[in-house]
Amino acid sequence: MKKLLTLGIFLILPNLMTAQELDKYQWENRLVVVFTPAEENDMLSSQLRIFKNKLEALKERKLLMIEAIPGKHKILLPDASEWQESKIYQRLKKTDDNFELILIGLDGGVKLRQTEVLEPEKLFSLIDSMPMRKAEMKDQDKKR
Template structure:
């Protein structure tokens, strides 16, 4: 019995020690699960019916194939509705962490492009043209590789 208890304690200690080697940012980053899988367009608006948010969502809907082809997910953050990235709801803790990380106040409008590497590629305070976003993505080395390996019919610029 004592041997089993001792083995369990050693096992749990080994797990705890190994977890301490994970970088803190990886443990607390609400975007970590998207890294190397998706590019993110995070849109922060004071309210869900903000005209800039509405305009941006309409612009995306007109180029949905190109949006999807670039492995983009839309994140919408507004004070009066649940925040989400793609189909996943975020906790209020995650939203607060993102606002803090990117320096966005609750009454700010911002569009942030996050690359597949998890790094911020642009931070805009106005509604961008989708062509501008797509050109920036298409200039990225990882995207260049995707283009060369793809046969998708909507690869042309919008």
């Protein structure tokens, strides 16, 4: 019985660690997480270049862009961070492609998953159609 309990803890622990790594963003930020097998990736470079031209729109929508590679992750936009050890790549990447991207909403749910560079218009349209974003825009209009 003790061995089963220990095994259960080891099976659950990695999932909790991943959740904890992203929990700090829940209800505060939406996340675009890009999964690549290594730090350098042409599609990631393209995605980063596109989003750098839309920084104000990203900030307005409370978006952070995160790069995840096996064993670590870092924030790329709007302000870059240092690499941190993590299991995000291992736990959330679903395809064998060298580039995968997910959008995680304020509630922590995955709202989009794709293996191509994401156009800002598609991203912003999707986010702006979400109930919490509509409420944010309504509040912004009231403040003006």
